[in-house]
Amino acid sequence: MQELKxxxxxxxxFSNISTSVDKFPFSVKDNICVKNVETTASSKILKGYIPPxxxxxxxxxxxxxxxxxxxxxxxxxxxxSFGTNNENVxxxxxxxxxxxxxxxSGAAIATSILKYHVxxxxxxxxxxxxxxxxxxxxxxxxxxxxxxRYGLIDYANSLDKIxxxxxxxxDVKITYDTIKGPDRYDATCTDNKIGNHxxxxxxxxxxxxxxxxxxxxxxxxxxxSKMENEGYAIExxxxxxxxxxIASYYIVAMAEASTNLAKYTGFKYGFKNEQYGHGYNRxxxxxxxxxxxxxxxxxxxxxxxxxxxxxxxxxxxxxxxxRIMLNxxxxxxxxxxxxxxxxxxxxxxIDDSEKLNPVEVYxxxxxxxxxxxxxxxxxxxxxxxxxxxxxxxQVMTSQFNDYAIMDFxxxxxxxxxxxxxxxxxxx
Amino acid sequence: xxxxxxxxxxxxxxxxxxxCSCSTSAKEPNTSICPICMGFPGSKPxxxxxxxAIALSISNALKCEIPKQISFVRKVYFYPDLPKSYQITQLQxxxxxxxxxxxNKGKVGIRRVxxxxxxxxxxxxxxxxxxxxxxxxxxxxxxxxxxxxxDEESLRDFISELKSILYYLGVDVEGEFKADLNISLAEQxxxxxxxxxxxxxxDATRYEIERQTSVINSGQKVKPETRSYNAEKMIxxxxxxxxxxEEYGYIFEPDLTEYxxxxxxxxxxxxxxxxxxxYSSKYNVDGTLIKSLIMFDKxxxxxxxxxxxxxxxxxxxxxxxxxxxxxxxxxxxxxxxLLKTIEMxxxxxxxxxxxxxxxxxxxxxxxxxxxxxxxxLNSILSxxxxxxxxxNKKVFNFIVxxxxxxKKANPKLVAERLKAIIDKV
Numbered sequence: 001m002q003e004l005k006x007x008x009x010x011x012x013x014f015s016n017i018s019t020s021v022d023k024f025p026f027s028v029k030d031n032i033c034v035k036n037v038e039t040t041a042s043s044k045i046l047k048g049y050i051p052p053x054x055x056x057x058x059x060x061x062x063x064x065x066x067x068x069x070x071x072x073x074x075x076x077x078x079x080x081s082f083g084t085n086n087e088n089v090x091x092x093x094x095x096x097x098x099x100x101x102x103x104x105s106g107a108a109i110a111t112s113i114l115k116y117h118v119x120x121x122x123x124x125x126x127x128x129x130x131x132x133x134x135x136x137x138x139x140x141x142x143x144x145x146x147x148x149r150y151g152l153i154d155y156a157n158s159l160d161k162i163x164x165x166x167x168x169x170x171d172v173k174i175t176y177d178t179i180k181g182p183d184r185y186d187a188t189c190t191d192n193k194i195g196n197h198x199x200x201x202x203x204x205x206x207x208x209x210x211x212x213x214x215x216x217x218x219x220x221x222x223x224x225s226k227m228e229n230e231g232y233a234i235e236x237x238x239x240x241x242x243x244x245x246i247a248s249y250y251i252v253a254m255a256e257a258s259t260n261l262a263k264y265t266g267f268k269y270g271f272k273n274e275q276y277g278h279g280y281n282r283x284x285x286x287x288x289x290x291x292x293x294x295x296x297x298x299x300x301x302x303x304x305x306x307x308x309x310x311x312x313x314x315x316x317x318x319x320x321x322x323r324i325m326l327n328x329x330x331x332x333x334x335x336x337x338x339x340x341x342x343x344x345x346x347x348x349x350i351d352d353s354e355k356l357n358p359v360e361v362y363x364x365x366x367x368x369x370x371x372x373x374x375x376x377x378x379x380x381x382x383x384x385x386x387x388x389x390x391x392x393x394q395v396m397t398s399q400f401n402d403y404a405i406m407d408f409x410x411x412x413x414x415x416x417x418x419x420x421x422x423x424x425x426x427x
Numbered sequence: 428x429x430x431x432x433x434x435x436x437x438x439x440x441x442x443x444x445x446x447c448s449c450s451t452s453a454k455e456p457n458t459s460i461c462p463i464c465m466g467f468p469g470s471k472p473x474x475x476x477x478x479x480a481i482a483l484s485i486s487n488a489l490k491c492e493i494p495k496q497i498s499f500v501r502k503v504y505f506y507p508d509l510p511k512s513y514q515i516t517q518l519q520x521x522x523x524x525x526x527x528x529x530x531n532k533g534k535v536g537i538r539r540v541x542x543x544x545x546x547x548x549x550x551x552x553x554x555x556x557x558x559x560x561x562x563x564x565x566x567x568x569x570x571x572x573x574x575x576x577x578d579e580e581s582l583r584d585f586i587s588e589l590k591s592i593l594y595y596l597g598v599d600v601e602g603e604f605k606a607d608l609n610i611s612l613a614e615q616x617x618x619x620x621x622x623x624x625x626x627x628x629x630d631a632t633r634y635e636i637e638r639q640t641s642v643i644n645s646g647q648k649v650k651p652e653t654r655s656y657n658a659e660k661m662i663x664x665x666x667x668x669x670x671x672x673e674e675y676g677y678i679f680e681p682d683l684t685e686y687x688x689x690x691x692x693x694x695x696x697x698x699x700x701x702x703x704x705x706y707s708s709k710y711n712v713d714g715t716l717i718k719s720l721i722m723f724d725k726x727x728x729x730x731x732x733x734x735x736x737x738x739x740x741x742x743x744x745x746x747x748x749x750x751x752x753x754x755x756x757x758x759x760x761x762x763x764x765l766l767k768t769i770e771m772x773x774x775x776x777x778x779x780x781x782x783x784x785x786x787x788x789x790x791x792x793x794x795x796x797x798x799x800x801x802x803x804l805n806s807i808l809s810x811x812x813x814x815x816x817x818x819n820k821k822v823f824n825f826i827v828x829x830x831x832x833x834k835k836a837n838p839k840l841v842a843e844r845l846k847a848i849i850d851k852v
Binding site for chain 2: 032033049051187262270319
């Protein structure tokens with residue numbers, strides 16, 4: 001435990017750590033409610049929020065005798081790709097001058113430094129695949145609607161998916177089987193039959209390789225040829241609608257986010273304004289000063305795209321594109337898998353990442369957005385190390401074939417030698 | 428031409444709130460609340476299926492088209508009574524569209540019926556404002572009419588008809604019956620927000636018609652605006668709200684799915700005024716009287732239905748009127764007793780009603796017991812020979828007259844008792 005706390009001081013994986021855990025430990029991303037434990041989604045506006053209830057996933061983990069280890073750090077409300085949009089910047093365990101990836105940064109770092117542990121994380125647009133790739137662990141995002149969101153602090157409800165990070169697919173599977181299944185507290189989590197397919201085919205999509213840096217591309221090509229040797233047929237495809245993925249995603253995500261953030265008005269939980277003499281408009285506007293810069297940006301943009309005069313042009317159109325994209329990808333993926341890099345570039349340094357403007361950052365989610373926008377099951381895992389830093393791949397398949405994606409990852413896992421910089425054993 | 432439209436809000440008669448399992452009947456402030464109706468981060472709504480069934484039954488009773496699937500939206504605005512800073516309501520595919528309500532003189536179109544959650548209750552004190560979240564999440568329907576009402580009388584009739592339909596679906600129409608009024612005499616539309624209760628709605632309308640008439644008569648134009656009703660002064664006042672269209676930034680409620688409306692059991696509507704007219708023509712009785720008895724009284728209607736072909740309808744109506752006047756809820760057995768008593772020509776007052784209620788064998792006259800009448804009859808007969816009174820109409824009438832005089836009893840009853848005794852001899 002002492003070693004963990006020391007390393008955590010350097011990397012900012014956890015926002016709090018339990019004093020002791022005598023069962024197999026699991027961590028929880030800080031946007032998922034744990035009863036009587038401060039849950040802030042790494043936002044100043046939620047400082048002091050102590051949920052009076054457990055998220056369904058937490059309840060199910062505790063029932064299955066997992067032990068709660070702590071809350072993991074993230075980009076505020078999930079708004080970020082690097083783990084830098086918060087008070088305590090998350091640092092990559094392989095080299096702490098590099099980003100850990102976001103927004104589930106802490107979950108990825110914790111998985112990378114702890115030998116025995118699974119992380120309950122969450123992905124809206126790439127928040128599991130990206131940090132898993134940068135920190136060299138396995139990240140799994142299930143089909144939307146197979147894991148309850150009750151107790152998840154919403155970013156964009158129609159996109160948010162609670163998922164898992166672990167050091168092995170077996171751990172992912174045990175955890176998924178523990179948390180999945182219908183929940184009467186989440187109307188979107190229904191009784192779906194989760195299945196498998198054994199189509200040994202990998203599609204490579206033109207739109208998902210366009211703009212990928214050469215030093216990432218070479219490792220990816222190498223991975224593909226190794227899978228070909230495993231008996232997978234490779235087919236190149238073009239899916240035009242994917243050109244609209246980033247725009248559609250950010251419109252839907254921000255529209256929903258701007259309504260979700262409206263509840264933080266500074267008087268019922270978290271940050272309390274206490275200027276009760278002020279009129280209500282002034283009162284809640286003051287409270288909203290506690291939001292970070294990215295949260296404010298998304299409130300403004302999200303409010304714009306759903307306003308009456310432009311709603312059809314942006315919000316409604318984005319929903320239509322999502323529907324078309326889901327149908328096209330689902331049809332294609334019933335015959336196999338789509339593989340791609342996770343990010344079009346190598347893990348950036350923290351100081352370099354801070355020089356990027358918001359649109360440049362949003363564009364980097366280009367590859368993780370398609371499965372997230374469509375709610376398709378996907379996995380990210382390491383395929384190579386370059387200058388002692390891991391490089392990952394993302395693989396997705398059709399809706400509800402979550403076990404197919406695990407089987408795919410398992411084939412790779414059995415051949416590949418994982419490396420970790422830290423290996424904290426018994427706590 | 429005058430056009431009046433209404434947006435009526437009524438609470439649905441459910442035990443629990445629209446999106447959580449908190450009770451709808453708590454008294455002490457902030458005792459029926461949970462993370463869901465308080466909008467705590469992490470909580471999610473779950474639709475009360477009973478509220479959905481009732482809302483669809485209302486929609487059906489108002490002759491609306493019900494979409495195959497209904498969906499919900501978020502209406503975003505900031506106010507201290509709104510814990511999530513958005514209200515879950517309906518926009519596309521609400522509980523019903525394109526319906527109508529018919530009443531004696533006319534018909535009012537129903538544009539839409541939508542399900543939504545009530546915000547919390549604001550209590551304004553001089554120095555501060557209190558918020559009671561017991562009301563947050565109470566299920567409501569909003570019923571929006573077409574501007575088809577053309578005068579005060581029609582408004583009154585329409586409200587009564589609508590309330591009766593809602594009453595028969597279990598809605599508490601005596602409670603807060605809130606509505607926004609739209610009134611236009613010329614092209615300009617004036618909206619009067621949040622008028623509570625039928626009387627205030629009528630008074631506000633009357634005032635507004637007079638006000639707009641005098642504006643027009645003075646050669647000016649009516650200003651299109653939002654007004655509020657001051658019930659104390661009985662006038663409408665201009666609200667200091669901004670005139671621009673409000674921007675709510677609606678989006679689909681992503682925490683709820685689309686709900687199939689097929690296979691939901693709808694409660695059969697009761698149109699009491701239509702039934703009153705049917706009784707009136709079938710049994711040749713006073714329709715207005717029946718209407719007044721059954722519009723807001725399920726028990727009265729049940730008794731009419733029970734007894735309509737067993738007894739004379741005038742007697743049945745008389746009995747139902749008595750139940751209503753003395754606020755009695757009789758079993759069918761006791762109701763029969765009451766009908767029998769009426770048929771005997773009795774004068775019935777509260778004493779008689781009470782006696783029937785507790786099952787006491789009663790005389791049809793105040794203070795006169797059947798036993799006493801029987802005793803007197805027996806004593807008279809015992810002094811006579813059987814041949815003297817058997818089959819002798821004259822003597823029979825003489826005895827009845829004597830008892831009626833002595834006991835101040837009802838002749839019909841005395842005759843009935845006497846006949847019974849003679850038949851047994």
